[in-house]
Amino acid sequence: MEHNNSNGNIEKFEYDNAIVRNFLIATVVFGVIGMLVGLIIAFELVFPELNLGIPITTFGRLRPLHTNAVIFAFVGNGIFAGVYYSLQRLLKTRMYSDTLSKIHFWGWQLIILSAAITLPLGYTTSKEYAELEWPIDIAITLIWVVFGWNMFGTILKRRVEHLYVAIWFYIATFITVAMLHVVNSFELPISFLKSYSWYAGVQDALVQWWYGHNAVAFFLTTPYLGLMYYFVPKAANRPVYSYKLSIIHFWALIFIYIWAGPHHLFYSALPDWAQSLGAVFSVMLIAPSWGGMLNGLLTLRGVWDKVKVDPILKFFVVALTGYGMATFEGPLLSLKNVNAISHFTDWTIAHVHVGGLAWNGFLTFGMLYWVVPKMWRTNLYSKKLADFHFWIGTLGIIFYAIPMYWAGFTQSFMWKEFTQEGFLKYPNFLETVTALKNLYLLRGIGGVLYFTGVIVMVYNLVKTANAGNFLANEAAEAPALIKFHAEENEYWHRWIEKRPVQMLIVSFILVAIGGIVEMVPTFLIKSNIPTISSVKPYTPLELEGRDIYVREGCYVCHSQMVRPFRSETERYGDYSKAGEFVYDHPFQWGSKRTGPDLAREGTMKLRKPNAWHYTHMLDPRLTSPNSIMPAYPWLIENDLDVSLTTKKISAMRTLGVPYPEGYEQQALNDLKKQAEEIAADLKKNNINASPNKEIIALIAYLQRLGVDVSLEKKQAMNNH
Amino acid sequence: MLRFVKHHLENILGIEIYPLISFVIFFLFFIGVLIWLLKVDKKHIQKLKNIPFE
Numbered sequence: 023m024e025h026n027n028s029n030g031n032i033e034k035f036e037y038d039n040a041i042v043r044n045f046l047i048a049t050v051v052f053g054v055i056g057m058l059v060g061l062i063i064a065f066e067l068v069f070p071e072l073n074l075g076i077p078i079t080t081f082g083r084l085r086p087l088h089t090n091a092v093i094f095a096f097v098g099n100g101i102f103a104g105v106y107y108s109l110q111r112l113l114k115t116r117m118y119s120d121t122l123s124k125i126h127f128w129g130w131q132l133i134i135l136s137a138a139i140t141l142p143l144g145y146t147t148s149k150e151y152a153e154l155e156w157p158i159d160i161a162i163t164l165i166w167v168v169f170g171w172n173m174f175g176t177i178l179k180r181r182v183e184h185l186y187v188a189i190w191f192y193i194a195t196f197i198t199v200a201m202l203h204v205v206n207s208f209e210l211p212i213s214f215l216k217s218y219s220w221y222a223g224v225q226d227a228l229v230q231w232w233y234g235h236n237a238v239a240f241f242l243t244t245p246y247l248g249l250m251y252y253f254v255p256k257a258a259n260r261p262v263y264s265y266k267l268s269i270i271h272f273w274a275l276i277f278i279y280i281w282a283g284p285h286h287l288f289y290s291a292l293p294d295w296a297q298s299l300g301a302v303f304s305v306m307l308i309a310p311s312w313g314g315m316l317n318g319l320l321t322l323r324g325v326w327d328k329v330k331v332d333p334i335l336k337f338f339v340v341a342l343t344g345y346g347m348a349t350f351e352g353p354l355l356s357l358k359n360v361n362a363i364s365h366f367t368d369w370t371i372a373h374v375h376v377g378g379l380a381w382n383g384f385l386t387f388g389m390l391y392w393v394v395p396k397m398w399r400t401n402l403y404s405k406k407l408a409d410f411h412f413w414i415g416t417l418g419i420i421f422y423a424i425p426m427y428w429a430g431f432t433q434s435f436m437w438k439e440f441t442q443e444g445f446l447k448y449p450n451f452l453e454t455v456t457a458l459k460n461l462y463l464l465r466g467i468g469g470v471l472y473f474t475g476v477i478v479m480v481y482n483l484v485k486t487a488n489a490g491n492f493l494a495n496e497a498a499e500a501p502a503l504i505k506f507h508a509e510e511n512e513y514w515h516r517w518i519e520k521r522p523v524q525m526l527i528v529s530f531i532l533v534a535i536g537g538i539v540e541m542v543p544t545f546l547i548k549s550n551i552p553t554i555s556s557v558k559p560y561t562p563l564e565l566e567g568r569d570i571y572v573r574e575g576c577y578v579c580h581s582q583m584v585r586p587f588r589s590e591t592e593r594y595g596d597y598s599k600a601g602e603f604v605y606d607h608p609f610q611w612g613s614k615r616t617g618p619d620l621a622r623e624g625t626m627k628l629r630k631p632n633a634w635h636y637t638h639m640l641d642p643r644l645t646s647p648n649s650i651m652p653a654y655p656w657l658i659e660n661d662l663d664v665s666l667t668t669k670k671i672s673a674m675r676t677l678g679v680p681y682p683e684g685y686e687q688q689a690l691n692d693l694k695k696q697a698e699e700i701a702a703d704l705k706k707n708n709i710n711a712s713p714n715k716e717i718i719a720l721i722a723y724l725q726r727l728g729v730d731v732s733l734e735k736k737q738a739m740n741n742h
Numbered sequence: 743m744l745r746f747v748k749h750h751l752e753n754i755l756g757i758e759i760y761p762l763i764s765f766v767i768f769f770l771f772f773i774g775v776l777i778w779l780l781k782v783d784k785k786h787i788q789k790l791k792n793i794p795f796e
Contacts (some may be wrong), residue, residue, distance in 0.1 A: 035794065108794075111794070112793060112794060114796075182793065182796075184789075184790055184793065184796060186790065186793040187790075188794075252794055255794055255795075256794055256795075261791040261792055261794070262791060264789040265787045265790050266779045266782075266787060269775065269779060270775065270776070273771070273772060273775055274772065277768050277772070531772075532768065535767070535768070
């Protein structure tokens with residue numbers, strides 16, 4: 023028996039559409055910018071000169087800008103627009119505080135602006151999708167709290183007893199992203215825009231990919247599932263197919279997702295048990311993911327005739343299909359034998375873009391086409407243009423994804439192919455890159471198609487808004503809610519549905535358990551990271567060189583992780599071990615090999631003369647014809663900034679790197695000495711380089727890579 | 743700070759049991775959700791389903 027919880031008093035109030043409009047505009051603007059940057063870097067992989075020879079437009083610096091812009095600026099603003107629109111209507115109340123809404127909006131845009139400035143300038147932590155430096159991390163935390171505060175304030179003053187399932191997804195998003203961001207952003211500041219990760223090596227990698235994976239889960243997936251549960255039924259004008267399924271889907275998804283992070287680290291130096299845990303949970307993820315997808319698609323049963331003529335529903339169908347494809351592929355890629363093929367290749371790029379372009383992109387577009395005419399109280403300017411957007415966007419996804427799958431398979435098989443005599447068939451890594459150039463070009467064309475659709479959408483939406491009349495405050499009315507009371511035979515789940523704070527706590531416990539179980543043991547159990555006695559801290563010059571490596575974003579194209587496959591040990595040398603990375607704050611394993619792995623770059627097998635590195639940085643095509651790596655002439659011109667060297671040494675000691683007490687006093691002398699040795703060696707090869715240039719430090723770092731481990735091997739052999 | 747935390751946590755006895763406990767908690771919770779869903783009043787579900795249309 024349902025109780026009537028209203029006292030009959032109809033209350034009048036207004037929905038805040040202005041804040042939704044602001045977030046919508048930001049979504050569109052940053053969507054255009056983020057995708058444009060994506061297009062530029064896609065073509066830079068075909069025409070490396072496109073960076074115009076300047077640092078700020080170079081692939082390594084723009085790629086983080088692209089990922090951050092599309093994730094946090096485009097999708098982020100899309101989330102907020104959708105949440106602010108649906109939350110008010112689902113709870114029959116205005117947002118809790120207009121001021122908090124405004125702080126949230128402007129704060130978030132300011133964060134995006136600071137990202138857009140700092141990332142191209144090379145201020146980066148090098149942790150993927152968490153590249154922003156520590157002051158911005160703090161700002162994100164504060165603004166995120168404002169968002170949560172505003173959301174919970176709204177939930178608490180609602181006029182509806184039960185929380186619709188979309189809101190559960192919003193709550194889980196809020197709390198989990200908060201936890202992920204705070205834990206992954208532990209860093210020790212050195213200066214205003216420079217810090218070192220608290221964690222090192224394996225631990226840093228584990229925390230990073232626990233974060234990275236769950237950024238996909240709780241920033242690109244759960245909030246969008248919430249939006250799906252609101253906007254798909256609204257656009258189809260029929261309730262969700264199965265509400266029960268949505269409940270199972272919610273709990274299973276948030277619990278399982280949080281454990282799956284280690285699938286980004288298969289065959290790496292991460293302990294096996296953690297890899298297996300990640301694999302098992304990743305495979306299980308298909309159940310709740312497909313539950314959600316089918317629930318969305320089946321909501322459209324009986325209205326397929328409408329889907330044919332309504333571009334909004336078409337966008338939703340492709341978004342859900344893309345979600346289904348990406349979440350089928352995800353578990354597949356989490357099988358170790360499949361991952362052995364896909365990892366470090368363009369297959370990953372294809373996978374994330376099916377998710378990004380179809381699921382996030384198309385769901386956002388559908389939402390925009392639905393909300394804008396509503397808030398501007400008019401009809402969409404042109405349905406034909408929206409249809410055109412749909413078709414060209416869909417073609418764009420296909421043209422993007424197929425060449426990338428092709429490139430992924432091609433490269434992986436070329437890496438692994440042996441001749442009958444037992445040698446690598448393509449010992450020169452470059453061969454496996456130049457083979458992909460045409461595919462990269464095709465991918466760029468796919469991007470152009472998709473982007474064209476977006477521009478057409480912008481035109482269509484602007485025209486719609488101009489023809490309409492924006493309603494900033496939308497009048498509404500609903501009966502006041504007196505109080506919640508227990509119903510007869512009320513089950514505990516029903517109890518929780520009405521209690522947002524308790525919901526928050528249970529969600530938090532579930533995601534925190536996953537995070538703790540996964541990470542704590544690697545922090546606690548020393549045997550998980552066996553030490554290697556020959557692994558020593560970096561010299562001051564190498565440390566500075568490493569910071570340049572981080573600044574230039576080398577990790578976006580070069581891994582430092584040799585997997586235990588014969589094809590890799592043949593190519594690079596001994597496979598990587600956990601103990602090698604104990605002084606790496608932050609780790610530099612990378613996730614993609616557009617260029618070769620560098621973990622063994624300084625060892626006998628791969629070691630190149632200093633002069634080779636110098637020439638290679640000046641223009642990669644001088645040493646490696648047809649290379650697609652950008653030139654780095656500024657490293658040769660720039661003086662190395664050593665003003666922070668002593669601080670960096672003592673910061674590293676604080677983090678547990680065993681530099682002797684007082685070593686910072688001697689560090690600059692050592693740095694100078696090592697730099698002069700390298701400059702003298704260059705001189706022998708007729709290269710006149712001053713020892714105080716950045717290139718010298720970078721060469722020192724590259725020549726160090728893998729040396730400690732090969733030393734250990736030599737020592738072991740001598741002892742026998 | 744982190745070192746401080748690490749050193750103290752290193753000595754937790756029987757840390758291996760933690761994953762099992764957490765899995766059991768989730769498993770029971772999930773079974774609870776399923777049982778509730780089997781027993782729940784259809785009208786109630788219908789009401790929740792229609793919230794976006796009210």
